[in-house]
Structure formats: C-alpha cells, structure tokens
Amino acid sequence: MNNERKAVINMSGENFKASGYQLVDKIAALLDDIYNKPVTTGETPFELKKLLPSSVLPENGTDAITLIDNAADLLINHSLFNGHPKFAGYITSSPAPVGILADMLAAAVNPNVGAQILSPVATEIEIQTIKWLAQLIGLQSGYAGIMVSGGNMANFTGFLAARTIKAPKHFKEQGVNMNDAKLTVYCSKTTHTWIEKAVVLFGFGTNSLRWIATDSENKMDNIQLEQTIKEDIKKGYTPAIVIGTAGDVSTGVVDDLKGLAAICKVYNLWFHIDGAYGIPAAAVPELKTIFDGIEAADSIALDPHKWLYSPLEAGCTLVKNPNHLIETYSSHPVYYNFDTYEAERAHNFYEYGLQNSRGFRALKVWLSLQQVGSNGYVEMIREDIALAKLFYDLANQHPELEAVTNNLSITTLRYIPQKSSSIEYLNNLNERLLNVLQSGGELFLSNALINGVYCLRACIVNFRTSKKDIQEMIDIIVREGRKLHEQFQQ
C-alpha cells in the first residue's frame, strides 16, 4: 500500500482481495444453495440478538477479513430470503445477481450523484437509465426524472412536483393553503399508504384527501371521481391532483388510466400514476391496452426493486416535464443559466429531488437492463404472470381452496375446509394459517383483506419461482390448512 498514513479503516489491495474473494465465494454458494435453504429460519428477535456481538460498542477494532467473513455467515445463515424461489410475499423481488455486483462497484467508486461535477459518468448513466425505464414501459415523449430509494419516495417526489404546479403562486413563501386555497387530492380506496403520509407531510392535511370508491373490478370509480370533483368545485375547493394506480398492492388491479387522464384534462388536474408495482408490465405487448393512458401522466412512480428485480433500494420518478422537478427542488435560480448556456447546463440531480448527496442507485438498474434487454424483461414478467395464473387455477381446482382474485402477478386465495364454515371461522383460520406458513420457512406469502374476506396473497416478482414451486406451495397450504382445521375442531 503506497500510503504513508496508516488509518485503521483502510485496507491494502491484498487484504481487500483476500476478504473479497472469500465473500464472493460465499455469495456465489448462496446463489446456488438458495433453492434448498429455508425461506426463513423463523428465529425470534431474542434469539437473533444473541448472535450479535456484546451490546457495548467496541473500543478497539477487529480485523476486517474476519469481520466480513463472520457477517457473511451471520446473514447467510439467519436471514429471510426474498430471493428464495418460494418467496411470494408482499412485493419484494429476488435481487438480480448483476445488481449485487453493481452495488459493490458503485460503493467502490462512490460517485456522489447529487452534482454532475462529482459524478461525471455516473450522472450520464443515471440519465440514460431513466430514459430506458421510460422506453421500457412504452413512453414515447420526453419523460425524465430521478432515481430514488423506492416507491414511497418516487410517489412523494412526483406529489411534490404536483404541489408546486397546483399550489397558489407564492406558496413557497406562504405555505400551501394561503388564501384558503383548499387544494384537494383524489385517489381510490386501493391506493397504497404513501398517500396518507404525503398529505400529512406536505401540508395538504388529511381533510384534503377524497377517497373515491372502487367499481366491481376494484378500479377507481371514474364516475364518482368526476362527481366528487364537480361538487368540490361548487363548494369552493381547488381540485389539484388525481392519483391513479397501475397495479394495486392487494390485488394487482390497474385503474382505468385513460379515463382518469381524460378527467384530469377536463378539470386541469395533475395526473400522477403510482406504478410502483405494476407498471413494468406495460412492456408486455399483449398487456399494453391495460395501461392505456400512461402517456398522459404528469408524473409516474415505478420501482425497479420490485418487478425489475433490482436489489433494494431502487425507485424512480418519471415526469413529463422535467422543469416541474427543477421548479420544485432547485434551490437556486437555475434559469439564469438557461439563457446562454442551455446546452452545457450541468445536470445536477440534487435539483431534481429531495436528496443532496446521492448514491449511485442507477448502476444496478442500468446493468440489468442491458444484461437482459427489454425482451428479457418482457419474458420474465410474462412468466411471473403465468405462474400467478397457475396458482389461481390450481387453487380453483382444489376442493379445499378458493381462488379469489388474479391480476398481473398477484393471486389471492384462501383455505376452505367446508363450504358451510362461517366467514369469521374462515378469516380466523386463514390468518392463523398465514402465520404458520410464514414462520415455517417452506414458503412465504402475505395477506390481503378483500371485501372483508381474509385471503392469502401470492405476488410473483421472482425469477427463481417455477411451476413446480407453485404446485408445491399449493400442497403446503393445503397440508397446513388441514392440520389447523383439525386442531380447531378438537
């Protein structure tokens, strides 16, 4: 090491190699073994705490090679693996192996992608990644945006841009609801919880939120939406933002985006689409019509760490007009530069979002987009959808299962030992069943409450899941369901 200073945190190239090679060997083994490991060990927080070093912060250091090796063992032997082929809970994907390597490379170079001057090539890569994401989902016009940590942040980033455009002129000085502006926001009951955080955090208040009912297909009821907007205008409110969902968390339903876009046009409202989960499916030619209307969105949230299989964290906000982000987030008068040097104006990502210093999240997404191409994504998303459909069909055919919903790659179902059982009994049974399944380590599902019916929910955003896994998951659910039902009868 050609370095006069001997800082304890530094590592020589040689030590780094020794430690790194050992680590890579363990990760490579995990990638091959993950098929045979339990999804989770089911250990309690108490048991896990005992695996950590003593509770007192160490005063003196430990050799890095040993530490990394021990940390690898700790994590590989005691984690819940969303990369497991039978992990189908919530919406967390198996991480793409190329993304694992990309995160290491990103950390090694450590560009600060807040300012272009600190991240010259990384900035170009992020700009290109965002363009490619827009192309992947079929957007033709010049959407741009920013990579963020996930779906919540992607939605917030778009929501705040909407606020800038829809709030009264001097709201930056005087606050959102000066002059009794009474801005209102519209979303359906199926909208993810981020919206509740957003109206509280960003000064609208929960009273500004209009929960629009859903129709028989669980899509936002566009007729009720328009009626509510009209009534609000009459009452002196200022309708501002409509949130459409492209793939709702519970059941995967995509709102009638085209209809929402038309309403937004008539009433001059900001149209935001939360596509955190589902919008990558717009890349699949035969599904395109479900997503008609996305090109009318003013802002779109998508989440590469969901259906694009990026390791956590990776979200992305796309906006139709990038100036809407700059007007929201830029803290100096950027337009001064536009006049004379537009072509050379620096692309500083701190002016496009909430963060100042920013990591290089784009790299893992950029690399996986190239590793598999748009065709590779279309194929994998199609397969995930087919597997969710298989889950539904097998449940449908099974006398002790009820298939409830199937949209995109989400299927909901429940265990029904006897058709005559009461709803209370079945809800209780299925809730207990989910807990048993989750701690059992053979598979991982989550739940959904659909019109008061407690369901098991499988969401396949997992390139490791196969038909065999789906068949086995059905068998496991039935086996454990029977056991519980028998216990309940005693």
Ligand SMILES: *Cc1c(COP(=O)(O)O)cnc(C)c1O
């Ligand atoms: C997952 C999800 C979110 C939140 O995204 P995070 O990445 O968990 O922050 C928001 N909306 C929808 C529709 C989602 O599926």
